Amino acid sequence: MTDLLDLRLVFVTGKGGVGKTTVASALALFASQQGKRVLVCEVDAKGDVAGFFEASPTSFREKEILPGLFAMTMDTEASLREYLKLQLRIPVVGRIGPLAKAFDFVATAAPGVREILTVGKLCYEVREEHYDLVVVDAPASGHIVGQLAAPQAINSLVKVGLIRTQTDWMLAILSDPDRTGLVAVCTPEEMPVNETIELADRVREQTTVRLATVVVNRVLPELFGHQEESVFDALSGPGLRSDLTASLGGDPTPLLDAARLAVTMRRTRSSHLERLRAEIDPAVPMLYLPYLFTRSHGLRTTRQVAASLGEELGY
Amino acid sequence: MARGRTPEPVPGTSLDSLLAAKEIVVACGPGGVGKTTTAAAAGVMAALRHGGKVLVLTVDPARRLADALGLDGIGNTERRVPPEAFRAAGLKPRGQLWAAMLDTKESWDALIRRHAPDEQTRDEILANPLYQNISGRFIQSHDYIAMERLYEIHSESDYDLIVVDTPPTRNALDFLDAPQRLADFFSSRLLRWLIVPYRSKLVNVATKPFYQIADRILGTQFLADISEFFILFQSMYDGFVERAEAVGRLLEDRRTTFMVVSTLEGVPLREAEFFAHELIARRLHLGAIVLNKVLPAYLQDAGAAVVAEAMKERADEVAAAMAPALGQVADGLGDEAQVRRVLVEVAESFLNFRVVALREAEERSHLADTPEVLATVPFFDTDIYDLAGLVRLGEQIWD
Numbered sequence: 001m002t003d004l005l006d007l008r009l010v011f012v013t014g015k016g017g018v019g020k021t022t023v024a025s026a027l028a029l030f031a032s033q034q035g036k037r038v039l040v041c042e043v044d045a046k047g048d049v050a051g052f053f054e055a056s057p058t059s060f061r062e063k064e065i066l067p068g069l070f071a072m073t074m075d076t077e078a079s080l081r082e083y084l085k086l087q088l089r090i091p092v093v094g095r096i097g098p099l100a101k102a103f104d105f106v107a108t109a110a111p112g113v114r115e116i117l118t119v120g121k122l123c124y125e126v127r128e129e130h131y132d133l134v135v136v137d138a139p140a141s142g143h144i145v146g147q148l149a150a151p152q153a154i155n156s157l158v159k160v161g162l163i164r165t166q167t168d169w170m171l172a173i174l175s176d177p178d179r180t181g182l183v184a185v186c187t188p189e190e191m192p193v194n195e196t197i198e199l200a201d202r203v204r205e206q207t208t209v210r211l212a213t214v215v216v217n218r219v220l221p222e223l224f225g226h227q228e229e230s231v232f233d234a235l236s237g238p239g240l241r242s243d244l245t246a247s248l249g250g251d252p253t254p255l256l257d258a259a260r261l262a263v264t265m266r267r268t269r270s271s272h273l274e275r276l277r278a279e280i281d282p283a284v285p286m287l288y289l290p291y292l293f294t295r296s297h298g299l300r301t302t303r304q305v306a307a308s309l310g311e312e313l314g315y
Numbered sequence: 316m317a318r319g320r321t322p323e324p325v326p327g328t329s330l331d332s333l334l335a336a337k338e339i340v341v342a343c344g345p346g347g348v349g350k351t352t353t354a355a356a357a358g359v360m361a362a363l364r365h366g367g368k369v370l371v372l373t374v375d376p377a378r379r380l381a382d383a384l385g386l387d388g389i390g391n392t393e394r395r396v397p398p399e400a401f402r403a404a405g406l407k408p409r410g411q412l413w414a415a416m417l418d419t420k421e422s423w424d425a426l427i428r429r430h431a432p433d434e435q436t437r438d439e440i441l442a443n444p445l446y447q448n449i450s451g452r453f454i455q456s457h458d459y460i461a462m463e464r465l466y467e468i469h470s471e472s473d474y475d476l477i478v479v480d481t482p483p484t485r486n487a488l489d490f491l492d493a494p495q496r497l498a499d500f501f502s503s504r505l506l507r508w509l510i511v512p513y514r515s516k517l518v519n520v521a522t523k524p525f526y527q528i529a530d531r532i533l534g535t536q537f538l539a540d541i542s543e544f545f546i547l548f549q550s551m552y553d554g555f556v557e558r559a560e561a562v563g564r565l566l567e568d569r570r571t572t573f574m575v576v577s578t579l580e581g582v583p584l585r586e587a588e589f590f591a592h593e594l595i596a597r598r599l600h601l602g603a604i605v606l607n608k609v610l611p612a613y614l615q616d617a618g619a620a621v622v623a624e625a626m627k628e629r630a631d632e633v634a635a636a637m638a639p640a641l642g643q644v645a646d647g648l649g650d651e652a653q654v655r656r657v658l659v660e661v662a663e664s665f666l667n668f669r670v671v672a673l674r675e676a677e678e679r680s681h682l683a684d685t686p687e688v689l690a691t692v693p694f695f696d697t698d699i700y701d702l703a704g705l706v707r708l709g710e711q712i713w714d
Contacts (some may be wrong), residue, residue: 015347016345016346017346017580046586146664171541198497223660224657226647228653231648243631243637248626250622251618254619255619255626255661259660261694265694293671294670297582
């Protein structure tokens with residue numbers, strides 16, 4: 001199976017709040033550090049990708065934010081303009097008046113049009129080989145299937161016309177496991193794990209895209225081995241507490257409570273991880289990223305995550 | 316009881332008074348912060364403390380939530396949480412708790428049945444492939460139908476309080492705009508453009524380029540399908556627009572309050588702040604901000620940090636002092652190197668979590684500028700899987 005970094009188009013999705021944008025940014029950064037020419041595209045247009053690289057706001061026109069790393073924000077109307085210009089050779093601007101309104105209308109009327117313009121632009125960049133790798137900070141797992149299944153949806157609705165002929169080459173790219181893959185990001189918590197398992201099923205049933213990797217983000221460190229935990233229990237017991245306080249010259253209670261909380265959190269989370277591993281196809285690799293005890297989420301953090309990702313990928 | 320109650324004014328502001336006096340609590344905020352669970356906890360607390368008929372309307376098909384409420388599944392139709400479930404948890408609710416889950420497709424169908432002028436139109440719409448696609452897959456339809464269903468239940472049932480959980484939208488505000496967008500859409504001039512040629516094949520100079528392009532992109536048949544669909548929908552235009560406007564009014568009404576749910580993590584918090592400001596700008600009632608998964612306050616304690624530094628730096632010495640006593644607790648616990656490792660782990664773990672706790676406390680201080688009620692919920696060390704767990708969460712928020 002093709003390695004994650006050898007794919008040409010990678011969609012990164014996950015339940016809201018699990019660090020989808022962090023992972024997409026880190027993956028793009030790591031690939032560019034390996035000498036690849038990379039495009040990272042933010043589909044939700046929240047402006048987070050720029051934040052993760054501490055770059056100025058991104059737009060539909062891709063720009064190089066770090067050596068070999070380009071960023072853009074999806075804008076379906078701009079994508080339509082580009083498409084009309086490239087594919088139809090229609091001198092659009094000025095001919096059909098308020099394109100925005102017309103587009104809004106068509107997009108609202110015809111489900112899938114907005115999605116196909118997004119997927120279309122991404123596939124176009126892949127087909128033209130403008131980049132070695134296109135990383136998509138895709139919609140959350142609730143919406144990604146609609147996005148990836150847009151070409152089939154359009155195919156079933158539209159029997160003829162240019163859109164129909166356009167969907168075929170997009171499907172060819174999306175369906176090729178050597179070129180396209182989906183990365184599902186999740187955290188070792190109950191709901192994100194549930195949603196990832198559901199997502200894996202829906203992607204298999206409703207799209208032609210392969211689930212390439214599951215990234216488990218924010219994995220807490222294991223504090224103690226078995227016997228070490230017995231030492232910890234004895235230390236925090238009432239019998240030794242005063243000795244410990246005297247030896248340290250201060251009350252260790254908050255430290256012991258914090259360690260207890262860390263151990264319990266880690267334990268609850270491991271059970272979710274086991275369930276995730278059991279439910280996801282064993283052929284799908286799973287990568288683990290550590291919980292980061294940092295002050296903020298800037299470029300420094302992105303570099304740290306990129307480094308962990310690189311290690312997990314075996315570099 | 317519901318209709319007769321005066322919804323306001325509320326003496327002072329507290330989270331409890333929201334549950335006691337408002338008719339609708341909309342839980343909103345970024346994804347993955349425990350929105351659904353918080354909404355469920357709000358419903359449970361209202362039923363426990365204030366009585367009346369309380370409904371939790373969720374969009375999240377979480378199996379666990381149904382289990383926690385003692386239901387073997389939640390569907391589009393409201394179901395009462397059995398009193399036995401409360402009794403089993405040692406609770407005695409003063410009111411009734413009901414639960415329902417939003418089914419987009421079913422709700423759209425119900426809406427069509429309501430507004431269709433006659434049976435034939437109704438059947439034609441329900442059978443139209445475009446309609447089926449819109450109701451089933453069309454992303455934004457979810458936002459609209461959630462608010463529509465809220466309106467329907469509120470106006471037609473006798474719930475004293477409805478706690479509604481909002482769909483995970485791309486943009487937290489989508490669901491607020493959905494009724495207006497739908498109304499705008501149906502009154503759009505472009506819609507009339509599109510319908511004209513289907514009726515009369517009359518295409519004028521102004522609209523011709525639009526059709527040429529639409530035709531080339533979408534194909535004639537598809538264009539005709541769209542036209543047919545919208546001609547059918549036109550017959551329901553007045554009903555739809557009126558309804559969408561009524562939904563908008565209900566959200567603006569003072570009987571409705573918004574509860575923004577978030578965590579103190581960077582990205583969700585920024586989204587929640589934006590949302591809170593936007594609610595205020597739109598003159599909607601921001602009732603509360605609930606912050607989930609907040610790390611315990613002792614992590615911020617400066618004295619404890621000094622102890623942690625000492626534990627790390629003097630680990631050798633402390634381990635040597637503690638090892639003999641540990642060896643007496645049980646065999647094998649007295650190994651100095653092992654004790655040292657444990658001490659260093661404990662100290663480092665504290666200092667690590669402290670970095671996060673300090674960052675979060677700082678973030679939280681910004682929120683204090685928002686005058687509304689702020690509630691914080693500690694990091695629970697276990698998942699919430701039953702009614703008692705929801706109450707535990709509720710007590711953290713409402714006490």
